[in-house]
Amino acid sequence: MFRYIAPTLTRRAFLASAAATTAAMLPLSPALPSTAATREIALRAAPGRVRLVPSGETTAWLYNDTVPGPEIRIRQGDRLRVAVDNALPEETTIHWHGVRVPNAMDGVPHLTQKPVGAGERFVYEFEAVDAGTFWYHPHQRSFEQVARGLYGPLIVEEQAPVRVDRDVTWVLGDWRLTKSGALSEDFGNRHDIQHNGRVGNAVTINGRVPDDFAVRKGERVRLRLINAANARIFSLDFAAHEPVVIALDGQPVTPHAPKKGLVTLGPAMRVDVIIDMNGNAGSRATVTDRFYQGLEFGLVDLVFDATPLRERAPEWPIALPANPIPEPDLRTASRNEVVFNGGMMGEMVAQQMGESMGRGATGGMMGHRDMMTGGMMQMVNASPAWFINGVAADEASHAMKPILTLAKDRSHVIAMTNATAWHHPIHLHGHAFRVISRNGQPTRHREWQDTVLLSPREKVEIAFVADNPGDWMFHCHVLEHQAGGMMAVFRVA
Numbered sequence: 001m002f003r004y005i006a007p008t009l010t011r012r013a014f015l016a017s018a019a020a021t022t023a024a025m026l027p028l029s030p031a032l033p034s035t036a037a038t039r040e041i042a043l044r045a046a047p048g049r050v051r052l053v054p055s056g057e058t059t060a061w062l063y064n065d066t067v068p069g070p071e072i073r074i075r076q077g078d079r080l081r082v083a084v085d086n087a088l089p090e091e092t093t094i095h096w097h098g099v100r101v102p103n104a105m106d107g108v109p110h111l112t113q114k115p116v117g118a119g120e121r122f123v124y125e126f127e128a129v130d131a132g133t134f135w136y137h138p139h140q141r142s143f144e145q146v147a148r149g150l151y152g153p154l155i156v157e158e159q160a161p162v163r164v165d166r167d168v169t170w171v172l173g174d175w176r177l178t179k180s181g182a183l184s185e186d187f188g189n190r191h192d193i194q195h196n197g198r199v200g201n202a203v204t205i206n207g208r209v210p211d212d213f214a215v216r217k218g219e220r221v222r223l224r225l226i227n228a229a230n231a232r233i234f235s236l237d238f239a240a241h242e243p244v245v246i247a248l249d250g251q252p253v254t255p256h257a258p259k260k261g262l263v264t265l266g267p268a269m270r271v272d273v274i275i276d277m278n279g280n281a282g283s284r285a286t287v288t289d290r291f292y293q294g295l296e297f298g299l300v301d302l303v304f305d306a307t308p309l310r311e312r313a314p315e316w317p318i319a320l321p322a323n324p325i326p327e328p329d330l331r332t333a334s335r336n337e338v339v340f341n342g343g344m345m346g347e348m349v350a351q352q353m354g355e356s357m358g359r360g361a362t363g364g365m366m367g368h369r370d371m372m373t374g375g376m377m378q379m380v381n382a383s384p385a386w387f388i389n390g391v392a393a394d395e396a397s398h399a400m401k402p403i404l405t406l407a408k409d410r411s412h413v414i415a416m417t418n419a420t421a422w423h424h425p426i427h428l429h430g431h432a433f434r435v436i437s438r439n440g441q442p443t444r445h446r447e448w449q450d451t452v453l454l455s456p457r458e459k460v461e462i463a464f465v466a467d468n469p470g471d472w473m474f475h476c477h478v479l480e481h482q483a484g485g486m487m488a489v490f491r492v493a
Contacts, residue, residue: 036127038079041072043094045138045150046087053202053209056181060149061088067207068171068228069136069152076131076156082124084116088145091115094124095139096154097268097427098250098450101126103470106429109140110399111471111489130323130432131158132250133224133270135171139398143230143479144187147176147198149207151228162246163316164222164274165309172265173207174229176200193484194344194385196422197231197267203289203299210300213287215277218310222246223273227265230479233423233453235264235291236299238275244318247272251432251448252320262290266425266453268477272320276313279304325432325448326465333411333463336404340426340454340476340486341419342386385484386420386476392485398473402491406466413463418454424481427451428490429472433464451477466492 048062063069074080086092093115095107105126109115116122137151153169161167176184176198192198202209215221223243227234243263244255249270258264263271279285285302384392393400406412413436418424432448438460454460475487 036077036079037075038081039072039074041070041080041082042085043069043082044085044087045092047089050149050207052175052204052207053177053181058175058177058181058183060183061145062149063152067149067151068173069150071153071155071169072136073155073157074128076128076159079125079127083121084124085121086116086118089118091117091140092138092145092150093122093140094136095429096124096126096134096136098132098134098270098432099126099154099156100129100430100432100468103430103468103472106470106472107139108398108429108473110397111473115140128156130250130325131156131320132247132252132323133169133226133272134250135226135228135268135270137228139473141395143198143395143483146228146479147187147230148183149173153224153226155224156250158321160321162222162274162318162320163220163314165219167222167224169224169226170205171207171226171228172232172234173204174198174200174232175202175204177202188480188483190385192231192480197478197480199232200229203232203297205300212284212301212303214305215279215302216305217277217279217281217308218312218314219277220314220316221275221277223275225263225265225271225273227267227269229267231267233264233266233291233425234289235262237262237288237290239285239287239302241275241278241285241302243273243275245271245273246318246320248447249432249449249451251325251450252322253447254445255318256445264291264453266423266451266477267479268425268427268451269449269453274318277302277304277309278313281306281308323432323448326467328411328413328434328463328465330411330413330436330463333413334406336406336412336414337389337417338403338414338474338488339389339417339419340386340424341390342384342392342485343420343422343481386481386486388474388486388488391488393475393482393487395483395485395487398487398489400487400489402471403474403488405491405493408469408492409465409467411463411465413461415459415461416452416454417459418456421456422481423453423455423478424486425451425453425477426474427477428462428464428474430468430470430492431464431466431472433462435460436463437461466490468492 049057093107134154138145
């Protein structure tokens with residue numbers, strides 16, 4: 001294994017980045033063009049065939065006959081109008097993951113819209129208020145529809161993007177294939193729901209099992225990583241390269257080296273990194289996934305051209321401009337507790353956490369323990385496997401009674417406790433939030449995100465201004481966990 005060295009910035013790049021980061025702390029409005037454009041897109045969801053692996057084609061469900069679906073690129077401040085035709089044998093919707101859309105455009109069946117029936121059309125329309133890396137996918141039976149291939153990238157470009165030689169999107173996919181190369185039809189099976197979800201046996205980049213990725217020495221690449229897998233968590237090691245994180249879930253962050261040099265993405269999460277290609281002409285470097293101990297594998301090789309682009313990395317600034325997100329006021333914020341429990345070994349974890357916190361513990365852990373235990377005892381004979389504050393949702397009907405009602409335009413803190421033995425990427429619709437602490441320790445970057453990965457037994461606090469009215473989904477983005485009950489509704493009113 002290589003020895004990781006934190007990346008260093010030149011003085012000029014550091015000063016430019018620091019200035020932009022200071023600006024990012026302020027509630028700024030984006031610099032919009034004088035006349036915003038409207039981009040019209042047509043998406044058709046239909047069965048088709050794709051070549052995921054070299055040995056043959058696989059029947060999948062596709063947007064416009066491709067997987068991932070077409071990359072939609074617009075400029076911040078522009079309006080997007082997407083006409084969706086459903087040629088599937090069942091209902092569907094499209095959720096614009098991470099995009100702060102009006103509630104009616106959020107794509108949640110029965111909660112924000114009537115599902116789009118087979119043979120029907122629905123038109124989504126909204127303004128791209130934030131620049132960043134986002135994606136789209138169904139929220140109707142997503143544990144199956146996403147696993148069959150229905151997802152695609154949505155890129156909202158800044159008015160003044162950072163300067164790079166190439167802006168590249170990698171949509172990471174995960175497929176469970178049979179020996180013949182067909183999709184395994186065991187969607188939403190009980191084992192996947194109760195454990196860590198549907199983890200496949202074939203990983204793709206942009207819909208293909210990858211081989212080589214051509215680069216040149218001295219080239220600066222902005223790499224937009226999107227994890228579209230149902231359940232697989234990635235932790236990417238870029239060999240002797242030194243990735244610098246500039247955005248998380250599409251939102252700008254202080255440029256920094258990832259922890260231990262590994263770029264980690266739970267399902268639905270996105271990371272933008274700047275990578276200066278530093279290999280010698282004609283050499284190769286393997287990008288390795290190291291999240292699952294003992295199951296590390298080479299994802300793709302960076303293959304260096306025989307002719308360098310330049311001998312040294314450029315000294316261009318790398319910090320992104322702020323998005324217009326209101327800053328939460330922690331002094332006046334409401335305080336709310338959410339506990340996730342259930343799954344295999346859930347009762348044991350809850351008992352251990354309860355004992356460690358003691359009888360006088362605050363935060364609702366002991367209050368939810370009995371509800372979790374009762375749920376686990378009935379799990380064999382009932383559908384739910386996962387619970388939020390002791391309640392399991394019905395995946396077939398997203399229209400649920402809100403577990404929290406948040407005052408509009410006020411600041412709120414949500415303390416989330418993962419009282420389970422499994423990781424959970426928790427996604428909040430309609431808003432971005434600051435991650436302000438983990439296990440009681442303040443986060444270094446107070447990063448804006450819309451999906452935060454909770455480790456087993458971890459407590460994470462998030463803060464945001466509830467400025468987008470409506471009923472919003474709040475759920476685990478391991479899609480089998482969502483199907484097994486780990487979702488709820490927040491109301492902003």
